[in-house]
Amino acid sequence: MMHPFYFRITVVCLAGSLLCSSCAVLTDSQVKNINVFATTTKAYCGFPSAVVKQYADLDQTLAIMKAADVRDFQHVQNQLNRARSGFQDKMSSAANFDLSLQMIQKYGALLAKLSCDDPANNLRDPSEDLGENLDNAVALFNQKTGSHLNASLGSDLSKLILLVGQRLTRRAQTVALKQFIEEVDPVIAAATANIEDVMNNGVKELWRQDSADFENFARVMLEHELAAGGAPGISLNRFEAARWYYDQLTVYRDADALRAQVVQAAVSLRNAHAALLADIHQKKQLKELVAETKQFITDVQPLGPLLSHYIKLP
Amino acid sequence: MNTETLNALKQVNGQINQLHDELRDPSLPQGEIGPIEDAIDALEAMRDILIHEALQSMVDQLNQTNARLQAVLTRMQGVSDRLDRISAAIRKVSDVISALVQITQKAMSAGLLG
Numbered sequence: 533m534m535h536p537f538y539f540r541i542t543v544v545c546l547a548g549s550l551l552c553s554s555c556a557v558l559t560d561s562q563v564k565n566i567n568v569f570a571t572t573t574k575a576y577c578g579f580p581s582a583v584v585k586q587y588a589d590l591d592q593t594l595a596i597m598k599a600a601d602v603r604d605f606q607h608v609q610n611q612l613n614r615a616r617s618g619f620q621d622k623m624s625s626a627a628n629f630d631l632s633l634q635m636i637q638k639y640g641a642l643l644a645k646l647s648c649d650d651p652a653n654n655l656r657d658p659s660e661d662l663g664e665n666l667d668n669a670v671a672l673f674n675q676k677t678g679s680h681l682n683a684s685l686g687s688d689l690s691k692l693i694l695l696v697g698q699r700l701t702r703r704a705q706t707v708a709l710k711q712f713i714e715e716v717d718p719v720i721a722a723a724t725a726n727i728e729d730v731m732n733n734g735v736k737e738l739w740r741q742d743s744a745d746f747e748n749f750a751r752v753m754l755e756h757e758l759a760a761g762g763a764p765g766i767s768l769n770r771f772e773a774a775r776w777y778y779d780q781l782t783v784y785r786d787a788d789a790l791r792a793q794v795v796q797a798a799v800s801l802r803n804a805h806a807a808l809l810a811d812i813h814q815k816k817q818l819k820e821l822v823a824e825t826k827q828f829i830t831d832v833q834p835l836g837p838l839l840s841h842y843i844k845l846p
Numbered sequence: 847m848n849t850e851t852l853n854a855l856k857q858v859n860g861q862i863n864q865l866h867d868e869l870r871d872p873s874l875p876q877g878e879i880g881p882i883e884d885a886i887d888a889l890e891a892m893r894d895i896l897i898h899e900a901l902q903s904m905v906d907q908l909n910q911t912n913a914r915l916q917a918v919l920t921r922m923q924g925v926s927d928r929l930d931r932i933s934a935a936i937r938k939v940s941d942v943i944s945a946l947v948q949i950t951q952k953a954m955s956a957g958l959l960g
Contacts, residue, residue, distance in 0.1 A: 580908070584901070591897075598890070601866050607883040611890065618894050625898070628905040635915045642922040646929070662944040669951045676954055697936050701929065708925045716918055723911040730904045737852045738900065741859050748863060752870065 558647060558706050565811050566647045566709070569804050570640035576801060577633040579794045580727060581626040583735060586787045588622035591742055593780070595619075597749045629730075632723045636801070639716060646705050646712075663690030710812050713805075720805045727798040731791050739791070743784050750777050848903035855896040862889045 558566075592615050599611030666686020674681055682688070757773045865886050868874060874882075 595890075598862070598866065598886075602869065602883050602886065603879055604883050607887060610887050614890055614894060618897070621894070621898055622901065625901040625905060629908060631905075632908050632912055632915070635912055635919065638919055639915065639922070642919065642926060645926055646922065662940050662947070665944045665947040665951070669947050669954075672951055672954050693940070701933060701936075704929060704932065708922075708929075712918060712922055712925075716915065719911050719914050719918070723908075723915070726907050726910060730907055734848065734852065734900060734904045734907075738855075738897070741852075741856055745859055745863065749866075 558702070558709065562811055563647045565808050566643050569808055570644035572801065572804055573633070573637040573640035576797050577630055577637040579797055580629040580633065580731070583731065583787070583791050583794055584626035584629050585623060586790060587735065587738060587742070588619050588626065590739075590746070590783065590787060591622065592616075592619040594742055594746050594749065597746070597753065601749065601752075632726070636720060636723060639712075643709065643712070646709050660687075660690065660694075662693070663687035666690060713809050713812055717805055717809045721802055724798040724802040728795050731795045731798070735791055736788075739784070739788060746780065746784065750780065848900050851896055851900045851903060855893065855900065858889055858893050858896060862886060862893065865889070 595611060595615030595618060599608050599615065602608055602611060663686050666689060667684060668686070670681050670685045671683060673679060674683075754773055754777055757770065760769075762769075865882050869879065869882050869886075
């Protein structure tokens with residue numbers, strides 16, 4: 533059985549480790565920010581491909597309109613075949629538009645995993661078992677030797693081991709998180725800048741050209757419809773033609789709004805990560821220190837009476 | 847950004863539109879319809895290639911950062927695994943101490959110690 537003196541030394545060492553390690557642990561708000569970031573990236577990672585799929589759909593409609601404008605059946609057939617293969621090609625490309633965001637999503641998930649309590653909490657069960665066994669051993673020791681060691685000595689020690697283990701694990705998590713967040717920030721800035729550039733220049737220009745061609749072909753088609761025989765004024769055919777034109781224009785407008793939303797989301801993603809980085813750096817500011825201290829007090833409070841038995845608390 | 851490809855696409859689209867305008871002309875001689883539609887076919891094929899190239903160029907741009915990010919992800923996974931291993935090791939130590947305490951306890955009960 534451990535001599536009370538050695539036991540006291542052990543407790544002091546563990547408490548010292550606890551105090552030293554606590555200063556670098558993430559606050560709840562930082563962990564929350566990380567989780568919010570991870571959730572946001574998960575929701576966002578399919579947006580760019582949706583824009584390209586929408587473009588594929590609209591370009592296919594344009595291709596079919598063009599096919600309807602040629603006279604020879606073989607040429608109509610060629611145009612329709614091309615409409616189909618072009619659509620499939622664009623849909624295949626669409627998936628590759630999400631790859632960088634899927635990686636950012638994985639990064640977010642790993643950040644969340646590194647900031648979670650699981651590795652630290654995994655220590656709880658064995659520590660509790662140890663505490664129970666130590667308590668029994670202390671009781672037996674008292675009985676056999678006539679000593680008067682505190683009956684809860686074992687469980688108190690195991691609680692302290694658990695707390696130190698959790699703190700050390702969280703400290704390792706924090707060091708890793710800080711390093712990765714700093715390292716990845718410029719990568720995310722570059723990735724989201726690329727999304728902005730592609731959406732604001734490449735995709736927008738493709739749509740602008742398609743939209744102009746669509747309006748050109750639609751105008752000719754509507755003019756033919758309006759000039760077709762029959763009584764002047766409204767008719768079901770004319771209403772349906774006008775309705776179709778209106779709906780298609782709405783689709784183009786919505787598609788451009790979707791593109792703009794993707795750009796906005798990319799900016800938000802970049803800002804969210806920059807805020808995360810700033811959050812980590814601002815940790816030493818008074819507000820964060822107070823929050824951190826509060827967190828520390830919350831963690832340590834239940835152990836206050838125990839610690840006061842073995843070390844002189846300030 | 848693939849400005850040249852997009853400019854070329856704009857020119858091809860303009861030519862296709864122009865040929866469609868000619869095709870709609872009622873005074874177009876019958877003999878010219880076939881060659882114009884062949885030209886439209888050829889230009890449409892070119893258009894598809896240009897769009898494919900433009901999209902591929904965008905994909906390449908979007909994925910420029912993937913290798914750097916993948917390297918970090920691999921290291922992050924490594925750290926995560928290491929933390930799991932540390933946690934498992936602490937658990938194991940705790941279990942071993944617990945077992946030793948039990949043995950000592952049994953030894954004391956049996957009068958072998960104390």
